[in-house]
Amino acid sequence: MFGRITKSGKFTKNFYIMQKLFSLFVFLFSASFLLAQKKSDDLVSTIIAAADIVESKCIAWRRDIHQNPELGNNEHRTAKIIANHLRSLNIEVTEGVGKTGVVGVLRGAKPGPCIGLRADIDALPVVERVDLPFASKVKSTYNGQEVGVMHACGHDTHVAMLMSVAEILSSMKNELKGTVKFVFQPAEEGPPEGEEGGAPLMIKEGVLENPKVDVMFGMHIGSQRDVGTITYRPGGTMAASDWFTIKVKGKQTHGSQPWAGIDPVVVAAQIVNGLQTIVSRQTDLTKNAAVISVSTIHGGVRSNIIPEDITLTGTIRTLDTGMQRIIHEKIILTASKIAEASGATAETTINTKTLVTYNDPQLTKQMLPSLIKAAGEENVTEVPAVTGAEDFSFFAEKVPSLFFFIGGKQKNVDPSKVFPHHTPDFWIDESGMKTGIKAFCNLVFDYMNSKSMEVKNKKPF
Secondary structure, three states, rough: OOOOOOOOOOOOOOHHHHHHHHHHHHHHHHHHHHHHHHHHHHHHHHHHHHHHHHHHHHHHHHHHHOOOOOOOOOOOHHHHHHHHHHHHHHOOOEEEEOOOOOEEEEEEOEEEEEEEEEOOOOOOOOOOOOOOOOOOOOEEEEEEEEEEOOOOOOOHHHHHHHHHHHHHHOOOHHHHEEEEEEEEEOOOOOOOOOOOOHHHHHHHOOOOOOOOOOOOEEEEEEEEOOOOOOOOOOOEEEEEEEEEEEEEEEEEEEOOOOOOOOOOHHHHHHHHHOOOOOOOOOOOOOOEEEEEEEEEEEEEOOOOEEEEEEEEEEEEEOHOOOOHHHHHHHHHHHHHHHHHHHHOEEEEEEEEEEEEEOHHHHHHHHHHHOOOOOOOOEEEOOOOEEEOOOHHHHHHHOOOOOOEEEEEEEOOOOOHHHHOOOOOOOOOHHHHHHHHHHHHHHHHHHHHHHHHHHHHHHOOO
């Protein structure tokens, strides 16, 4: 078609020209690839250097926020620190989103997608026991009770890391092919009773619009994961969280005459034991993990009075919507029938707090190289799903998302001897924050550049 062999055995002129064109194409393709690779390597080096420079600021921000923690929907001081910092970087700022949330919009020099980066900002009603010069001494009120307040889940580090990312990306604005939306979210641990809050309220108030968010990235530091490591999972990565309340009503009587009443304390104890058999004996755990935990028991005012009622509260964790529905039904049935057997009644209410945190499989696969750039291939690992829960799940329900974990544990410490999240002795190695900073920055540039290449290579019809 392109030429033919003559009687003398030589190629025609047309074939020779095609050979030259093909060689030129290979050369240009190779040159383009090498240039793109050099730009990519230079960008990674720039991000590493920038993370090194901002690290001391990041640690200072984290310590200040750790020493001054605030509960959900009351993060006024934290929000002001965030807003002031973003404004100093000439980032567009909106305050009061979802009550105390802060949203910053950084528009790059070139058009492209809008990427959401999220950090949660609230603390927990926990009294800190860690011996630190910046340990929290703060007291507050939580659902009518006086409590200590502590960043016992690492949200202070999340704030500091995203503030650092904002500083780096704003300094590289001319390289950005799109828009970055910084979402500093309040009340991830749940708003006070009777209030709205968290990711659902921010979504309701339009955080994913104007500009419309195309993808969302989130991360969580872990006290039991080695510093410098990143773990992830495509698909369902964290459990749905439901909170339940069971009100057991009996008949009040004197403690010396239990037969004269109906003892709700004994009934409540039987319900607690009965609930555990739902997971251990009635649920197919080969499909997915599930957890039912009773966390509080309230009732009674005096040692010699059997009270009229007892209230149990707890949490349910599931990774499968079918299992979730069945477990809900069995909790209601178990509580009511155990109560009925003793002549009492049990009223059960179940409220969904978070959905399954779902990592879009295609997005996760696409962005895995970005995580590797941040931590090194040997330090990035796919892991099983966990029964912890995250209200980042509400963002992931609306737009393709990736939520991953970074290490905050010293490498020479046995994980079994490390205190878990939500405890008074929770502790984080601050050197782990730099990995999170690099991960967010690489995710932003790599996603933007991939979309830019899609547009560039799109063939007209």
